[in-house]
Amino acid sequence: MRIRPAAVVFDYGNVLSQSQPxxxxxxxxxxxxxxxxxxxxxxxxxxxxxxxxxxxxxxxxxxxxxxxxxxxxxxxxxxxxxxxxxxWSHPAPAVPEWARQLHASGLRTAILSNMPVPVREYITRCPWLPAFHQRTFSCDLRIAKPAPEIFRHCIDALGVPPSETLFLDDRPENIHAAQALGIHGVVFTTLDEVARELDRRFDIPVPLTATLDKRNEENQ
CATH class of the missing domain: 1.20.1160 (Paired amphipathic helix 2 (pah2 repeat))
Incomplete structure (x- = not known):
């Protein structure tokens, strides 16, 4: 049975944004x-x-x-x-739009990212960055992932239990830290791989690219 989370929390770098060019x-x-x-x-x-x-x-x-x-x-x-x-200001393909879709569907959404003050000030002015219910940055709390306190701060601010929260991050150590607190975690590798895992485990919309790929497979 697939899990229906109430909130989805995104890492920023290599998830919402591309790697540094x-x-x-x-x-x-x-x-x-x-x-x-x-x-x-x-x-x-x-x-x-x-x-x-x-x-x-x-x-x-x-x-x-x-x-x-x-x-x-x-x-x-x-x-x-x-x-x-x-x-760090270059959007990743499809993911920001997917975050907007989740937000519009009624799910709580958040950013949870390690980043310094100048980067945070720069990226939060980027017009492509979606709206989120909560933005948690290490530079504001002076705590960085994988410390458990930064995860607790984010989910407390969202008002959603860990068991109803999904977290996406490209670093396995951060996913392991989230899972230790009862948060569902998915390591962000490629968009297609992550979308397939999400579709298998969670009852939420998946990125459009994966949806199209799934339809193509079904039509073959």
């Missing part, structure tokens, strides 16, 4: 005169602390530059913050 990553690496692999390594090294607002933007980027024996000018710092924020 390579040109944006290359642009940030070029500002620091670093190879892309080295830049990526330094970018993620202290990212969780940045997401939790334990580091402000200047400190995060200056620490990153210092780790590579680089010194940032004010203009370079501003360019890194702007490019980083923009890099």
């Amino acid at each position: 390579l040109p944006d990553v290359q642009a940030m690496a070029a500002i620091l005169d670093l190879p892309v692999p080295r830049f990526r390594e330094l970018y993620w090294h202290s990212r969780l602390a940045y997401d939790e607002a334990a580091l402000d933007p200047s400190t995060y980027w200056e620490n990153l530059a210092s780790s590579a024996s680089r010194h940032l000018t004010g203009a370079q710092l501003a360019a890194l913050i702007e490019t980083d924020s923009r890099s």
Whole structure:
């Protein structure tokens, strides 16, 4: 028997949005005169602390530059913050529209995401971002996934029990943390794979692309 959740909670990066486009990553690496692999390594090294607002933007980027024996000018710092924020602003195919569909169907919807203040300020101004009943960001709470407190905050604000909540995230460790609290979880891989799993396990609308694919299979 399929489960009918009362709420669907979305991670942001790699779920609602695409992965960072390579040109944006290359642009940030070029500002620091670093190879892309080295830049990526330094970018993620202290990212969780940045997401939790334990580091402000200047400190995060200056620490990153210092780790590579680089010194940032004010203009370079501003360019890194702007490019980083923009890099996370590209909508994923079909998922934002699907979130709108769920919202319109009467389900409670939310974002639960680890992200720093500049990225949160940037993406919440994007016209493509759907309306949600609740937006929970690590930088506002100074707590990041997979800490249980951030999940509890989100579902408490939604007013829905964990057993009636579905959570989608691209990181298995975050799904495991949600499941430990009684939340239903699905690891977001590809849209088609996730939609098939949702259709099998849950009584909710699925993304249009998967619906069309299912109809094509039935008509063959």
